Amino acid sequence: MSVNTSFSADARASRAGAPVLEVRGVSKRFGALLANDDISLTLYPGEVLALLGENGAGKTTLMNILFGHYQADAGSVRVDGQELAAGHTRAALDAGLGMVHQHFTLADNLTVLDNVALGSQPLLSWRSRHREARQRLLSLATEFRLAVDPERLVADLSVGERQRVEILKALFRGARILILDEPTAVLTPQESEHLFRTLRALVQRGLSVVFISHKMHEILSVSDRVAVLRRGRLVGEVDTARTDRNALAELMVGHAVTRPTVSHLEPGKPVIALEGVGVDTGDGATALHDVTLAVREREIVGIAGVAGNGQGTLARLLSGLARPSSGTLLWRGETITRYSPRHFVARGVARIPEDRHAAGIFPEMSVWENLLNEELRRAPLWRAGHIIDRRACREHARRLIEEFDIRCDSMDMAARLLSGGNMQKLLLARVLYRRPDFILANQPVRGLDEGAIAFVHERLLAAKSRGAGVLLMSEDLDEILTLCDRVIVMYHGRASRALEVAKVTARDLGLMMSGDLDHVPGAVPA
Amino acid sequence: MRLEPREHTPLWLIVTAPLAAVAVSLLLTSTLVLWAGEPVTTAYALLFKGAFGSRFALTETLARATPLILTGLAAAVAFRAKFWNIGAEGQLYCGALATTWLGTGMLEAHPAVLIPALFVAGALAGGIALLVPVFLKVRLRVDEVVTTLLLNFVILLLVNYLVEGPWKDPMSLGWPQAAPIIDEGVLPRLVERSRLHLGLVVGVVAALAVWLTLRYTVWGYEIRAVGQNPEAAAFAGIGVGATVLRVALISGGLAGMAGVTEVAGLKGYLTLDLSPGFGYAGIAVAMLAALHPLGVVLSAVFLAGIYVGADSMSRAVNIPNYIADVIVACSVLSVLVSLMLVQFKVRLR
DSSP states (O other): OOOTTOOOOHHHTTSSSSEEEEEEEEEETTTTEEEEEEEEEEEOOOOEEEEEEEETSHHHHHHHTTTTOOSEEEEEEEEEEEEETTHHHHHHHHHTEEESSOOOOOTTBBBBBHHHHHHSOOOSSSSSOOOHHEEEEHHHHHHOOOOOOSSSSSSSSSSSHHHHHHHHHHTTOSSSEEESSTTTTTTHHHHHHHHHHHHHHHHHOOOEEEEESSOOHHHHHHOOOEEEEEEEEEEEEEEEGGHHHHHHHHHHHHHHOOOOOOOOOOSSEEEEEEEEEEESSSSSSEEEEEEEEEEETTTEEEEEETTTTSSHHHHHOOOOOOOEEEEEEETEEEEEOOHHHHHHHHHHHEOOOOOIIIIIOTSSSHHHHHHHOTTTTTTTEEEEEEOOOHHHHHHHHHHHHHHHHHOOOTTSSGGGGSSSHHHHHHHHHHHHTTTTTTEEESTTTTTTTTHHHHHHHHHHHHHHHOOEEEEEEOOOHHHHHHHHHHHEEEEEEOOOOEEGGGGOOHHHHHHHHOTTOOOOTTOOOO | EEEEEOOOOOOOHHHHHHHHHHHHHHHHHHHHHHTTTTOHHHHHHHHHHHHHHHHHHHHHHHHHHHHHHHHHHHHHHHHHHHHHOOHHHHHHHHHHHHHHHHHHOOOOOOHHHHHHHHHHHHHHHHHHHHHHHHHHHHHOOOHHHHHHHHHHHHHHHHHHHHHTTTTTTHHHHTTTOOOOOGGGGGGOOOOTTTTTHHHHHHHHHHHHHHHHHHBBBHHHHHHHHHHHHHHHHHHHOOOOOHHHHHHHHHHHHHHHHHIIIIIIIIIISBTTTSSSSHHHHHHHHHHHTOHHHHHHHHHHHHHHHHHHHHHHHHHSOOOOOOOHHHHHHHHHHHHHHHHHHEEEEHHHH
């Protein structure tokens, strides 16, 4: 281990008071995988400790051990010096641990008050404690400036409001150690700012916060200390004030991170263009209204926006799964009339779905069979359009596995056994080998580690310099700002005009993401 | 104890696991045999002899296996696509109805024409019986388990009406049965002085055809793909609705052909007790075979052997032939457990 900044003695000495939470030598093994390897952490009152690590570094396992969902193979957890009984969620809650999950655990059909009170009151009681609960909730809400209406249904709340309810729920139950798992994934930058102010208010009143994230800039702005996990081991523990982005990234990945070089090219003719396109959706997904945009050769256009503002519907439209109810879709200047995945693929559209597992693979089929899903009935892999040529298909797969560096023991292995990064390589391989003219990349690096992210980005940039147009949908503004040439923001099914990335900041995009689509970059909102 | 997924499953394990499961189930049911007060080895020896021990026993077992192969294939192919067709029993009777309609004098032709025509008619009738459940599933998302299951009773009542009413054979001395199939339509015997008929060949050929289709054709790929992940299939441009329809027609058709073999091969005429639950037993056959089309042939013979052997055993010793149902149920459960063990390793800690 080449890290010498870790476990600095002065970082600990500077903390006041006795630790509220001590994790001592916790290890947890799943089969061959050592998910947590002798992890020791200390949390002091009144501080925000950031837990940084890539997917699979062991963050979630550690939290599950704290909350008694898993039992550690070795080690102990102490809260206020008292040993926490292992394997009991109740014990963790009673000891004052509170968790805000990435995916909220609220009942949509209940009010805010009912959600907060749920489980914290005796099941059988002669009188309702509704009024007391309401009083307590309102006083907590005022104290921490978490404005919510106790009587509203959770279903009617925005994502930011729901998160406030989650935090209030934990506080209501007397939590003094609040653990937030990737809390900003669903928030706009402005909502994130609000959350950070709340966290500061919490720690000022002596509570402690564990903030789990892999976004550097957030960690740098909100935390007091950072603990970095890599492959189940604690590889560093540093004061936030004494570190920087690159040092943290290196700790997290284990080596210096090289970012792909982005060069601006002269864009060519539009490959695909939407002119005043509206899409009706029957299933509750956000409809599109009057969307006009174009993706040209040799450029990457980013789509920014809070999840659920029509990106999914736009992706379905460009995948051939939905058809416009108004307006026209142009492919190289010619109106598209046939909407089906097969026709879009035949024209030269490469589609990278948002959710690899849900839309990308057939889990029990082998790797080589999964590489065929867009090749059905095509010669020469299929004879007479119906009978598989297994030899040709396996040869095809062998080439793709080599070219795209898909790591698998054998091509006969079930696709579900691939790691996230290799699964994404499989998805890239089967669409990119055909050298498509247009690539729809929907959250292409979500959940991947740094190495795989670099691989995906390099491939997209290579496609761009080869002459393809790329539409990149991402919830990560950093990704959009570093990779794209132009950016479009979506809000409530509408799209802003395309802005040159060089001229916008994350702040501009944040304002647009919260509804001001006509915002002029650099202008101060009224 | 905990389970860990296996990265690789050795071939020997895939082959031996179901055999071990069957052995375990025989061991489990032997406690019932002991309870009945009979020696286990004698009972099982009698069962085996009654199923496979003589020319007569063997032909009886294979004749019993014939409809089970077809209904087992019907379940296997449908379950591969996660289309839960529980209505093979009704589809079997639809095939039987079509056979009776066409084979009792409607079409008079040489056997080389009439017999294939009966199979085509039976398969069509079985497939058509699934059109309504498929439409309801694809268009309105109605659960096919409910519709296919309940349709069984509708079809049985229709058969009941026909054999008691318009189709009742005047020569049947009042028994509720339809007129017999004309001689040209009766399936030829495979073995002299036995009940084993051409249907067995049809069943085995059907199993081969289903296996080849699933393994080597676009349709097979699409069926497996839709079964494993319909969303990914739709994303890739595979017509999910069309695939479900195709699977339903194949599945219903196979079950319908089981009706043909029973009416034209075994019994000669349609009655209300034509099938002692072959449609439902087909599900057990498919499960025992882990949905593998060639495995279906083996597991159908195994099941048929248990039933035929148990009948014979119950005549010799004091054990009711219901023991067959217990053995089959135990086998299905232990095979399901063994399939899990094929996918996962058990570790004791």
